[in-house]
Amino acid sequence: MDDLDRLFADYRASLPDPEPSAGFTPTVWKRIEARRSPMLWLRRMTEALVAVSAVAALFIALFAIPRLQSLPVYQASYIDVLANEQSSETLAYAAIERGEEPESEVPTR
16 A cells, blocks of 8 residues: 555656746636537538438428318319319300200209
8 A cells, every 4th residue: 555655656756736827817718619619610500400401301302292282183084173263154155066955053943
């Protein structure tokens, strides 16, 4: 145990405690500011924007697109759209031209 105490004492003597000086705090702040470069700030902002973009893309893919695709306009066929655009007179005229009897809007008894 005596050898171990002597080893610690020699080690303590070889590394004396630094005396604080008037330039200690400014030197520490210079080191800190040197690590805070504009490139580091730019990198952090870029990482944040990429994360926000990924979340937005995921939101659009999971929620917005399925809602837009479920609108009735995307469920109608081409014939349904054409039939809705045609007036009843035009459809009646088309039935007469084909030799069919037009449907009467007045119910018969």
